[in-house]
Amino acid sequence: MKAARFHARRDVRVEEVAPPPDDLGPHEVLVRNRLCGICGTDLHEYAHGPIFVPQSPHPFSGAQLPQILGHEFGGVVVAVGSDVRDTSPGDRVAIQPHMAPPDDYYVRRGLTQLSEQLAIVGLSAAWGGFADYAVVNDYNAVPIPDGVTDEQAALIEPAAVxxxxxxxxxxxxxxxxxxxxxxxxxxxxxxxxxxxxxxxxxxxxxxxxxxxxxxxxxxxxxxxxxxxxxxxxxxxxxxxxxxxxxxxxxxxxxxxxxxxxxxxxxxxxxxxxxxxxxxxxxxxxxxxxxxxxxxxxSWCYSTLMWPRVAAIFASGIMQPELMVTKRVTLDEIVQDGFEALLDPAGDQLKILVEAGV
CATH class of the missing domain: 3.40.50.720 (NAD(P)-binding Rossmann-like Domain)
Structure with missing residues (x-):
């Protein structure tokens, strides 16, 4: 499959990588990605990194360079592991990207972002949103209501911030x-x-x-x-x-x-x-x-916020999709995505990447 991977500062490559495995773990979910936002954190990583991307195996996720980027994304569930209960194939989901040990003090309180073993899908985990597919834990794939569009699904993460x-x-x-x-x-x-x-x-x-x-x-x-x-x-x-x-x-x-x-x-x-x-x-x-x-x-968000943010979007109280100034394909992500947003004279605000659409 195709993915945009961070190798080093100013070195993001769109390349072919191994597809997801056929056998999912009992609590894993396979997602066909749709849209993924380019975040300021992605830009920091591209221009100044590695910052959050681990150069040696992450203590919880085991991920390290090169890293598939992209943590503001949603998609459609393709398959689920044997013990997954909250999502089914065909469900539309938004990805809550934080991961940490389930018995962690902060994880038990919905404050995964404060865990010392925090890993983030698209920054310090094996998968990310700038790819055709992603494999995430069941708690990372949050079903969204019909009233939330694909664009909005990709904007739940920054809105939660x-x-x-x-x-x-x-x-x-x-x-x-x-x-x-x-x-x-x-x-x-x-x-x-x-x-x-x-x-x-x-x-x-x-x-x-x-x-x-x-x-x-x-x-x-x-x-x-x-x-x-x-x-x-x-x-x-x-x-x-x-x-x-x-x-x-x-x-x-x-x-x-x-x-x-x-x-x-x-x-x-x-x-x-x-x-x-x-x-x-x-x-x-x-x-x-x-x-x-x-x-x-103010560091990130509570992992419990996803249904709340989705409900706010569906109600029309917030319309984050108005910020989107451009969509690019995965092949265009570096020049028309990262570089366009880093241009001090540029006129782009929020760019979404069409990943596995």
Whole structure:
């Protein structure tokens, strides 16, 4: 079968690999992949990796380089192992990609992302979404309702990231929110904050193309380019009491963006760090203390969120498919996918890869 495999930095190859085995394990599910999103984590891996891709056998999954990438995907069940009960051949599923030992302290609490033995389908497991097929555990293949499209199935994973961050931030009805970073996660963060009841939302980015897209996709929000506008002055002018926003989300993974969030929240506000930093960040620790604010990390999501996110999509409360700017084939994934998204002058936001369709 065909798969896109990460070998080294700037070295992703679309190549023929061994097909799935005929005999599945008792709790395994064979999925014919449909659509898979290119995530910012995939881009980090391609441009700077290996980061999450293991160079020696992973302690739980045993996976190592080369790695089939792709962890935002869905598909159709082809076959199931003898002890699989929740899915059947023909079911449409979205893949919850986290794996860890079932007796792990955090796994038992639905917090697999916190396990020290965490493995991720498409990053540190034998299979991934950028391929014709994937073999996953039964708990990774979550059935989705008919009201969820194939595009939406591929967007449940990144939406879960944003919804988890909203929970970490404690967003309440009527809150004011700042999102720094207008990439896919940032725009999903706006959607998630609005779903939680936020009514005054600011989105900041230095990429004007993404801000234009955001106004088209997200509607009634305030977009700010901090290279040309005074972000703090705008926030203080428009927020109640002129004291800043209730919650700020850093969705870039950059020290200056985090500093802007700390400066932007009101006293006793909350800053949620969503973006992945590739190095240490300098912050104004005095401002954190003086303003009596909370600085919280937000790492992935609970594995229990998949049915909730699917229900939100089916209801129309969030429409993540509006972010999709292009589809590419597996053969086009490097040049028209990774490179297009890494282009600082590019106009792409979210690209989906047609894998086993």
């Amino acid at each position: 944003a919804l988890h961050a909203v929970e970490r931030g404690g967003v309440r009805p009527g809150d004011s929110v700042l999102v720094v970073g207008a990439g896919p996660i940032g725009q999903l963060q706006v959607m998630a904050a609005r779903a939680a009841g936020a009514t005054l939302i600011f989105l900041a980015d230095i990429n004007d193309s993404r801000l234009v897209l955001a106004r088209t996709i997200l509607g009634d929000i305030h977009t700010v380019n901090p290279l040309r506008e005074d972000l703090l002055e705008i926030l203080r002018d428009l927020t109640v009491g002129h004291i800043g926003v209730d919650v700020a989300f850093e969705c870039v993974g950059q020290g200056r963006a985090l500093g802007s969030c700390i400066a932007a929240v009101r006293p006793q506000g909350v800053v949620v760090q969503v973006g992945l930093h590739v190095g240490p960040a300098e912050i104004d620790a005095y401002a954190i203390t003086r303003k009596d604010i909370d600085l919280r990390g």
